Amino acid sequence: MNLDLVAQLAISGFVIGSLYALLGVSFGLVYQTSKIFHLAGAIPLAAAGYGAVWSAKTLHFPIWLSLLFGLAVSVLIGALILLLGYLPLIERKASLLSLFLVSLGLSVAFPSLLQIIFGVNNLPLEVYGSDGALKVPFENPVYQSGFLTITRLSIVQLIVSWVLVLIVLFIINKTALGRSVTALRTNPAMASAVGIDSRVVYLVIFSLSSLLMGVAGLLVTTQFVANPTMGLQWTLIGFIAVFFGGITSLGGSALGGLVLGLLSSLSGIWLGSQYAPIVVFTILFLTLLVRPQGLFGKATI
């Protein structure tokens, strides 16, 4: 066995797994609070990328401001999805299936909307330099040690993803907001009785989830491009990470994402790249067969 190859695949797995962890936590936040399969989380992810690209090219924002603008757009859109899409249905006691269908419809329609507004072409993130010409804002050198390589933006992805995951875990486990989320999840009626406003909690959680999706969208856009279908693909992975890691545990969702990334990468030692999705889904199926609560989730009675 080529140990260099194993080590490089492990590095690649950690890098992609960090993004999966971020996505898993984002979805886990929404699911644990509201039980909504938030497929429409794809929208803030894509919106952040397009927001950054558009503001840099059209409004001539410097890179830091265009990134903030992208994040602001993703949070705003996430809040609007809740306020205009989900909340009216929740208040009418709609079923979870209805909420899922709304989410699905939005996630399918949004890429077409992006195509209509921005066209079908990929859009790179470029900013205006001092000479007035558009240029790529980040250098992305490759660091090499023997056989092993990693790029600067991959390192940024690792650090940013895990810092955010840890911050979210702290918020949920150690703050009043986290206690409100737990209360709302376990007994909504009691939570309301003690004065927890579910609408406010939902708004904060959806905004936080959208912020995480927005960061994921910006990480993808800065390394590659913004394109209309960029949201849905990552969204599905986020879902898998949540169920794989444990729907009752945000930390589990994060670790589930990491394990997913490692598995899909390391499976390349024995199998062709086209089999990675089969490997991932097979392991997910087997895991849920043995542990329906996921790898790190708690069994409920």
Add this chain to the structure above:
Amino acid sequence: MKNQNVKRKLLAASLASGLVVASLVGTASTSANAATTTCISKIMGPGGKAAGQGVTINAGMLLAMTGGGSFFGDVMSKGAKLAAEQIKNAGGFNYKIQIADHKNGDVPTALTEVKRMVSQGKIKVLQTSYGAPSEAIAPIVAANKVLTINGGGSSPGQLKKDFLWQNRMLFGDDPTAGALAWIKKKFPTAKKLAIIGTQENGVGAQTTVAPEAWKKLGGTVVASESHDVGATDFTSLASKIKASGADAIITYSFGNDVGYQVKALRQANITAPIMGIEFTANAQEIAGDSFDTFNFATDFYNVANPNPWNKCFVKEYRAKYGEDPEYYGSNYYEQVFIYWELVKRVIAKGGNPNDSAQLQAELKKNPTFNSVYGGDAKKIGQATFVVKDHSISKPMGVFSVKNGKPVLAQGIVKVAASANPNTALK
């Protein structure tokens, strides 16, 4: 009563205003169309009844309009729409286009859409794309006699099928010998080849054509990797290619996948030359500077070709869409003119231009057509269908990307599988 009179007056005023506006718009568009008519009329001859004026052909287009391949659907439909407009304004037929989306190559969707266009849309001709959907619809177009041409994902599985023709050299298979011979000529020390591809198209090239051609050139295949269409993470694939020690790479991937792939290969510090089978602006946006080391072998469409028809095409395409055409757009543009030529031939013989069996019969009798490929400043190029298997013979080339633009490095030709690949170099 008074209210009714007011309403009648308002309605009359609205109608009158609408008529005035419509006539102004009509005048404006007629003026704008005058330039188009002159450009094509000079090249293709006068319009009129013999040219199909007054004849409506219901045409279908089966394209990737959504999903990761929407770039292809966009440029293909642009080419066809421009052609339809030019021909109608030049006094030719009315080519009425219906576009169906196969959702980036989904076969069940393609089958449903084609059946719908045939039964409800009453299409007589079809411009199709991608390999798998086009192979799947072959029985439908044959049974319903819908003359179909594929200018995108041509594949061996589509050959010798009644009513199905290719106006693009076979994806992967046809340019491979010349592409590998060029690599060997430019990088004589390269001996170890890595092959990358998908299961959607170019499978034969990946598994048979490339290994055999490379062996004849004195090399060995050290890695062969496939991936799902639409993949974005190629870091694992790049690691395996690197571990194989390949000093040359050929990829049969297409669309956005190429951009992600080339970027991952270069970020893994793989310096081996990479040869692809197509170039798209979208892939280039993804790969960024990494694409400046990319080479590709495909039909030799050249925007700057001084062929008079190509000049007309490029000028009108730029005016209408604000961008240059590329080979996919040009293939689907040409297809409409192929149909027009066939309609003219059928009319000349007193036949029914809406009978695709008659159109195909004319194609088989004389398979040579005008082309925006080839030619020179004084004459239009020509492309000839191969009647035996329904493929086409067109100029091909190896291109290298320099400063973001493809530059012709070598002309190549299709050669037999048993031939020495070096004979593919012009």
